[in-house]
Amino acid sequence: MEKFKAFCIFLSFLFTFLLFMSILSLFLVPNPSEIISSLKTEEMIYSLKLSIATSLASTVLVILFSIPVGYALSRHDFIGKSIVKSILDLPMAFPELVLGLALLLLFGQSFIGKFLESFGIKIVFTKIGIVIAQFFTALPYAVRVIYSTFEGINPRYEFVSRSLGYGELETFFRISLPLAKNGLFASTIITFARCMGAFGAVLILAGGSYMNTEILPITLYLNISYGNLGMAITSGILLIIISFIAILIFEKFEGVNSSNFKKVESIRN
Amino acid sequence: MEKFKAFCIFLSFLFTFLLFMSILSLFLVPNPSEIISSLKTEEMIYSLKLSIATSLASTVLVILFSIPVGYALSRHDFIGKSIVKSILDLPMAFPELVLGLALLLLFGQSFIGKFLESFGIKIVFTKIGIVIAQFFTALPYAVRVIYSTFEGINPRYEFVSRSLGYGELETFFRISLPLAKNGLFASTIITFARCMGAFGAVLILAGGSYMNTEILPITLYLNISYGNLGMAITSGILLIIISFIAILIFEKFEGVNSSNFKKVESIRN
Amino acid sequence: VNENKSQTNKQFEGKTIIVLCGAGLMKPMNELITNFENKTGAKVDVHYGGSAELFGILTTTGGDVFIPGAYKYTADAAKRGLILNNTIKNITYHIPVIAVPKNNPKHIKNLSDLAKPGVRVVIGDPKACAIGKVAKAILEKNHLWTNVSKNIVVETPTVNQLLIYIATNQADATIIWEDMATWAEGKGKIEIIKIPKDENIIKTIPTAVTVYAKKDGDYDVAMAFNSYISSEEASKIWKKWGFIPYNNS
Amino acid sequence: MSKLSYLEVKNISIELGEFKLKDINLKVKKGDYLTIIGPTGSGKSILLETIAGFYKPKLGKIYLAGEDITNLPPEKRKMSIVYQDYMLFPHMTAFENIAYGLKKKIKSKEEIEKRIKEICEILNITHILKRNVKTLSGGEQQRVALARALVIEPEVLLLDEPFSALDVKTKENLRNLVKKAVKEYGTTVIHITHDFEDVWSLADRVAVMKGGGILQEGSVEEIFYKPSVNFVAEFVGTNVLKGEVIGKDENGLTLIKVGDTVVKSVDMGNGDVLISIRPEDVVVFYGEKRCKVKNIRRRGEVVEITLDLGGETLRSLLTPNMLKTLNVEDEVSISVDPNSVRIIKSLKQKISYKN
Amino acid sequence: MSKLSYLEVKNISIELGEFKLKDINLKVKKGDYLTIIGPTGSGKSILLETIAGFYKPKLGKIYLAGEDITNLPPEKRKMSIVYQDYMLFPHMTAFENIAYGLKKKIKSKEEIEKRIKEICEILNITHILKRNVKTLSGGEQQRVALARALVIEPEVLLLDEPFSALDVKTKENLRNLVKKAVKEYGTTVIHITHDFEDVWSLADRVAVMKGGGILQEGSVEEIFYKPSVNFVAEFVGTNVLKGEVIGKDENGLTLIKVGDTVVKSVDMGNGDVLISIRPEDVVVFYGEKRCKVKNIRRRGEVVEITLDLGGETLRSLLTPNMLKTLNVEDEVSISVDPNSVRIIKSLKQKISYKN
Numbered sequence A, B: 001m002e003k004f005k006a007f008c009i010f011l012s013f014l015f016t017f018l019l020f021m022s023i024l025s026l027f028l029v030p031n032p033s034e035i036i037s038s039l040k041t042e043e044m045i046y047s048l049k050l051s052i053a054t055s056l057a058s059t060v061l062v063i064l065f066s067i068p069v070g071y072a073l074s075r076h077d078f079i080g081k082s083i084v085k086s087i088l089d090l091p092m093a094f095p096e097l098v099l100g101l102a103l104l105l106l107f108g109q110s111f112i113g114k115f116l117e118s119f120g121i122k123i124v125f126t127k128i129g130i131v132i133a134q135f136f137t138a139l140p141y142a143v144r145v146i147y148s149t150f151e152g153i154n155p156r157y158e159f160v161s162r163s164l165g166y167g168e169l170e171t172f173f174r175i176s177l178p179l180a181k182n183g184l185f186a187s188t189i190i191t192f193a194r195c196m197g198a199f200g201a202v203l204i205l206a207g208g209s210y211m212n213t214e215i216l217p218i219t220l221y222l223n224i225s226y227g228n229l230g231m232a233i234t235s236g237i238l239l240i241i242i243s244f245i246a247i248l249i250f251e252k253f254e255g256v257n258s259s260n261f262k263k264v265e266s267i268r269n
Numbered sequence C: 001v002n003e004n005k006s007q008t009n010k011q012f013e014g015k016t017i018i019v020l021c022g023a024g025l026m027k028p029m030n031e032l033i034t035n036f037e038n039k040t041g042a043k044v045d046v047h048y049g050g051s052a053e054l055f056g057i058l059t060t061t062g063g064d065v066f067i068p069g070a071y072k073y074t075a076d077a078a079k080r081g082l083i084l085n086n087t088i089k090n091i092t093y094h095i096p097v098i099a100v101p102k103n104n105p106k107h108i109k110n111l112s113d114l115a116k117p118g119v120r121v122v123i124g125d126p127k128a129c130a131i132g133k134v135a136k137a138i139l140e141k142n143h144l145w146t147n148v149s150k151n152i153v154v155e156t157p158t159v160n161q162l163l164i165y166i167a168t169n170q171a172d173a174t175i176i177w178e179d180m181a182t183w184a185e186g187k188g189k190i191e192i193i194k195i196p197k198d199e200n201i202i203k204t205i206p207t208a209v210t211v212y213a214k215k216d217g218d219y220d221v222a223m224a225f226n227s228y229i230s231s232e233e234a235s236k237i238w239k240k241w242g243f244i245p246y247n248n249s
Numbered sequence D, E: 001m002s003k004l005s006y007l008e009v010k011n012i013s014i015e016l017g018e019f020k021l022k023d024i025n026l027k028v029k030k031g032d033y034l035t036i037i038g039p040t041g042s043g044k045s046i047l048l049e050t051i052a053g054f055y056k057p058k059l060g061k062i063y064l065a066g067e068d069i070t071n072l073p074p075e076k077r078k079m080s081i082v083y084q085d086y087m088l089f090p091h092m093t094a095f096e097n098i099a100y101g102l103k104k105k106i107k108s109k110e111e112i113e114k115r116i117k118e119i120c121e122i123l124n125i126t127h128i129l130k131r132n133v134k135t136l137s138g139g140e141q142q143r144v145a146l147a148r149a150l151v152i153e154p155e156v157l158l159l160d161e162p163f164s165a166l167d168v169k170t171k172e173n174l175r176n177l178v179k180k181a182v183k184e185y186g187t188t189v190i191h192i193t194h195d196f197e198d199v200w201s202l203a204d205r206v207a208v209m210k211g212g213g214i215l216q217e218g219s220v221e222e223i224f225y226k227p228s229v230n231f232v233a234e235f236v237g238t239n240v241l242k243g244e245v246i247g248k249d250e251n252g253l254t255l256i257k258v259g260d261t262v263v264k265s266v267d268m269g270n271g272d273v274l275i276s277i278r279p280e281d282v283v284v285f286y287g288e289k290r291c292k293v294k295n296i297r298r299r300g301e302v303v304e305i306t307l308d309l310g311g312e313t314l315r316s317l318l319t320p321n322m323l324k325t326l327n328v329e330d331e332v333s334i335s336v337d338p339n340s341v342r343i344i345k346s347l348k349q350k351i352s353y354k355n
């Protein structure tokens, strides 16, 4: 068998194994009865529900907004584009604490915050704050991935669609988006995962208050603080399981829809 | 002008503006003299240097490893592939605290940790630990993006290269990699940014020890902890500036090398 | 850190201990460690972090000396049998104060002002962080809890958040530790209002040697370090950085 | 805008890197069939894409039915294009590709399926309709691309080498199909091709491009029988010979001496002239032995022989049956129908005609 | 392994979705030039890619110079391939694409540049060498792909419609180039084409594919003059007629009655037979009026006329000069060289020959 192929597959399994081992050791810390009883607490159920709800909402929002942004960055030229791109990438480099602070300054007692509050939209210390924090945590990743996906698509496809009578917008939805499928998959997975795991920014912007703005990462932190390790690790485990299931479903789904290139390269198997 | 185009560009500018405003407001928290004096402290300089050094090292490592892994996942079929993919994606969903604990369990007083220590490689509470923590924080992103990039490349290119006399490995370096350029750019930017901003996992695995395993996000955290907000935010600002410059350089570089599709679509301008 | 390696014959030459220390104690702790290393030849790996994170590390992989930001965590650790109970020593006092934004927009002068209508109060989550527990206790002691709790906009899991919210004007008042607030006050980010001793509840910051120290064979060094930082000699350094050393004698 | 030109390209200039389209002018009448020929890299595809609206010209205008469409978005131009490299949507099946444009025009599902069924039967691609286009063979892709463009019955059909990947039989069928469809719907067609059979069987008019410019534009007869004295003659394979008008015969036909041979022409002229003769119009027979066979080469179904007329070189196309007795170095005679001998230029000064 | 077959494809079967290559057998001698023809979608490209090593056959073996290469990686097969859709590396300039394979073989930079310069001058692509291949025209891309494959002088050259995007002139030049190169280096070539001119001017042998199988394989003469009685004759455009042997003439030539006409053949036979006649071998003249002109159609340079021989239909190819006086419904006579009339089948039972 070809050595390089073997090496690549070996590496994949190595990292999978390492991660698997480390996740497994997390599972071994509490004893099972502790996990079960933790799962049944009102707090855990609340936090689980809120986590899933906010992450889903944020993921949908992120994808909705990052698609037009990624598309604009790839297809249109405007002045200062590379600065715009860099600024949009930047939050990836922020420790979550900094991002949280920045969002707090933006949406807190600022002009924008007061403006929104006049419409009854409160962001700081609220559930909306959770979504906002998750949104800005994940947006840069999605934009970057979607941008680079559109870069790889020949604009002639869009042109053919338009010459067949479809307008700019219809063409976008019927041609550009489906062609960007791979990148959309990748960015959705990254976004959802990032939203589920977002902690620091949520903590600062939404406060992280018990049974109110409490999502799983905060439950985890709160319970470590309480000294309630069983609860803490259970919320960690729950987080892992939920994310794993979501990602697995998505990966399966991607597998079905993925490119047809592979079917033709029987020599490689 | 086409409405959809205008809308997409508007959104890009809106988010850029929001992020820009929030970053700007961060800059306004400390006063200039505070920034200057903070910048001159030995601690800040140490932390800056260490941040850059470890992030670069981790970025290089992440890219080196994620390329073969992403390639294997895209080009080869093996049993349990979608589980392997899901596990590799999973750490993106971990709050950094969980990732840090998981790594601590893996490399700490465990079999692997002791095994490595017998070779004199200490990971916990060392600079190597920083790199390891950054590595595992960023790896999943890079793997995911690179995987989805390889999915989009017609394997016939690789075949042509091989029929022209190049072996599997040479073909990979001369054809597959350059064709994956867009994705490599994206994942390098994400990786570098993520490594610069990695905090929780680094704190747990490498310990936030003063002037030893202290990188910028830790400087920020430690200084907030004893109330030195000026120093804290200065380190945040430094982090932002460094990352911005790095990303900007990279974006410019990508611009030069990006696809030629755009040159032909003059109708769009 | 330990520049004079040439000198041998020190008591603990070649030994290393791991200290888990609250991030708020970083400045004096750095100095203490340097001194300890020079004196004994031991190497101290210090690991700063939030009390909760330190507690997490302590329960998963351990460390030799445990110095969280508040007594509560030491008590939790003792309950789980992670530390040697007879080694617990208080190092400094931990004094709650009222913190308000620069210029004190709501003109807070004392604890009872926290109950005034329209004052946005943030406090630590009484279950999650030590300052929360103390703040609640203080307010209850002064029969203000019912009224103040109406003004509380958020209860935070970490003490850092409290400082951030006051410094960025998201809230009008909070109760935090004095040692944490002094620096920010010095830089004009916040203002501090002391709470009279009789209204206040003063806490301590403890240190303790863990069960891991015994397992690792670092017990002697850990014990030496544990005594050193609570010693008379150390108390000068604590004072220098604005802490009030606990009167051990 | 005159009624004569339905589609008019006026002074179009475009720059793409080092390549320039220079001052292109074209007029196409409604229902006309224009083929564009020219060497590879001469800018044919770019011109077509410009008409379709993919490139925006630096200078110049494009009019359709009198309306300035230079800045109109492609979806408003009522044109459909078949790309040289097909550009099938890779995320759709063959059927979905073909249905794509139709769905926009018609709502009725049955109607759509009916029309697709019709065109696919003619194009013989019914059996691959359910397939992912990425797995189709070259010729199948080309036919799907053709179906996609034809089925919406556009006002203007732009074809970029639409038959290049097809075998002779299929090509033949498709030519007939396109011819029929075009007649039926009065479609105006611009068709780029390298295959002169396309020109002969389909075109009303021909434009010859080279190096980003149009060298000649005219009817098929004009281009092949009276090519302009430059690259065009060579490109379309017409003989261009120097001759001298030596008088008229009893029927008023011009007598022209070429080398040692005399040919007759319906055209008028005097003095030194350049004449053009299509190789397939030359009859070779054993006669006065005025020309020498220099070369004989089988070219598929036909045979090309090169003759030396005594100074001038003439290519002639024969079917193999004529050839059985002919050998290189044989001396033969030629005869050409006077209608096929055209005087294309008077040589006042003795200029060379090689481009 | 016999010396006769340098490249041997033995019982190759492959399945791709609904399409199957069925039990393919091919033998190619060293230095031979094999063209593969067949309708689109017949599996030509898949066969070529299988030989090159892109697909792994489900069954069967491929031998090169006696060695089993079925499982050999492509880089060890000493073959180079020109893809139907070029597959130029998009991240390289034209020069880098061409140099790619060469760099692996030769180290000297000067030598590489020299060789590339040589081939590019012949292919006339010197001026585009520095360009990004994504901006090249179809024909330019095709020539670059050809250069990339030719320049490394492979043992076996696999060409998938290598001239389809080129104009007549360029195509002509490239045929000569390939011919020369192949002769010079003794390269073995397998060439897929839809253009019979490629077959006539290049091929030693021809294979005709349909529906995933090879219908006939033989020399060019065999395929065109003695097509197997099925799809092949139709595909290569040969007339297949029913006739009856009625005796011999004084020269020993077989006399065959077809409809109302009698033709002579060099082949032996008796009773009812099927004969094949190439359209271009039929001479039409005004004579005994045994056949009727049914249809006249200009096909590029030539004209195809369909004749009714009294029951049997015969197509004939003429050059236009022959045609000036011919009209539909005219009654004419035909003559065919006996060498061009081939008996391809004796009809014991009166079977129909239409596939």
Ligand SMILES: Nc1ncnc2c1ncn2[C@@H]1O[C@H](COP(=O)(O)OP(=O)(O)OP(=O)(O)O)[C@@H](O)[C@H]1O
Pocket (backbone or CB within 6 Å): B263, B264, D016, D017, D018, D019, D038, D039, D040, D041, D042, D043, D044, D045, D046, D047, D084, E128, E135, E136, E137, E138, E139, E140, E165
């Ligand atoms: N984006 C571009 N930048 C630079 N040059 C270009 C670009 N696009 C096309 N060209 C060049 O312009 C010339 C004309 O290209 P075009 O595709 O129109 O040729 P064509 O006449 O269609 O040729 P073919 O018959 O080979 O398809 C070619 O030399 C091509 O390389």
Ligand SMILES: Nc1ncnc2c1ncn2[C@@H]1O[C@H](COP(=O)(O)OP(=O)(O)OP(=O)(O)O)[C@@H](O)[C@H]1O
Pocket (backbone or CB within 6 Å): A263, A264, D128, D135, D136, D137, D138, D139, D140, D165, E016, E017, E018, E019, E038, E039, E040, E041, E042, E043, E044, E045, E046, E047, E084
């Ligand atoms: N991966 C695949 N899955 C299913 N069918 C396939 C696949 N690849 C090719 N085919 C089908 O196999 C048949 C043969 O394909 P191939 O490309 O060999 O045709 P071809 O003879 O080269 O035709 P053309 O002359 O049009 O290039 C086609 O009908 C094609 O659609």
Ligand SMILES: [Mg+2]
Pocket (backbone or CB within 6 Å): D044, D045, D046, D084, D160, E137, E138, E139
């Ligand atoms: Mg073209």
Ligand SMILES: [Mg+2]
Pocket (backbone or CB within 6 Å): D137, D138, D139, E044, E045, E046, E084, E160
């Ligand atoms: Mg093919």
